[in-house]
Amino acid sequence: MGILDGNPKDEPLHYGEIYEIWVFSLKAKGCISAYRAYQYHVGDKELRKTIGEIIDQSELEVTECDEILTHNGIVPTPKLPERPEVKLEEIPVGVRFTDQEIAAMVAADISLGLVSCSAIMGNSIREDVGALFAKYHATKAAQGFKVLKMIKQKGWLIPPPLQVKRPDKEA
Template sequence: MGILGGNPKNEPLHYGEVYDLWQFSAMAKGCISNYRALQYHAGDKELKSVLHDLINQAELEVSECDTILTHNGIAPAPALPERPEAKLEDIPVGARFSDQEIAMKTAADSSMGMVACSSMMGKSIREDIGALFAKYHATKTAMGLRILRMNKEKGWLIPPPLQIKRPDLVQA
C-alpha cells in the first residue's frame, strides 16, 4: 500500500485542507449571520424559505467542517453572536434591503460557493475531504438552480447583455 493509502479519516490533513476547512467554516458562519439578518428584510415568502434553507445548509457545513478540524487538533473559527430578531415593518425604508437585492446576493453567494467547493475538491488529497466538498457543491448547485428559477419567475433576474442578433458565419 502506498503513502496515505489507509482510511482517509486517519490520514493527516495537508495545510491547504486545513486552511480551506477553516476558511469555509468561517464563511459559513458569516452566511448564517448575514442570512438571518436578511430574513428580517425579506417580504417574499419563497425568498424567506430559500434563506431558511441556506441557513440550515450553512449550519450543517459549519458542524461538519468544525468536527473535522477539532478531530485534527485545529481550533475552528469562532461563531458570530446571535442577532436580535427584527420585524420588517420596523426597518426604515431607506435601510431596508429589497427582495430583489437579497435574491441577487444569494445567487452570487451560491455561485461563489460552487467555485470554492470546486477548488477545494481539486486540491484535496484526502478522499473524505474531496467527497465532502463534492457534496456541498451538489447542494449549492441545486440551491443555485432554485434561486435562478425564483429570480426568473419573480422578474428579479438582471441578465448581462444578451446577444440577440448573431453574426452571420461566412462559409468557406
C-alpha cells in the same frame, strides 16, 4: 501499500486542507449571520423559506467542518453572536434591502461557494474531505438552480446584454 492509503480519517490533513476547511467554516458562519439579517428584510415568503434552507445547510457545513478541524487538533473559528429579531415594518425603507437585491446577493454567494468547493475538492488528498466538498458542491448547485428559477419567475433577473440579432456572416 502506498503512501496514505489507509482509512482517510486516520490520515493527517495537509496545510492546504486545514486552511481551506477553516476558511470555509468561517465563510459559512458569516453567511449564517448575514442571511439571518436578510430574512428580516425579505417580504417574499418563497425567498424567506429558501434563505432558511440555505441557513440550515450552512449550519450543517459548519458542524461538519469544525468537527474535522477539532478531530485534527485545530481550533475552529468562533460562531458569531445571534442577531436580535426585528420585524420587516421596523426597518426604515431607506436602509431596507429589497427582495430583488437579496436574491441577487444570495445567488452570487452560491456561485462563489461552488467555486470554493471545487477548489477544495481539487486540492484535497484525503478522499473523505474531497467527498464532503463534492456533497456541498452538489447541494449548492441545486440551491443555485432553485434561486435562479425563482429570480426568473418573479421578474427579478437583470440579464447581461443579450445577443438578440446575430451579425450576418460574410461569405
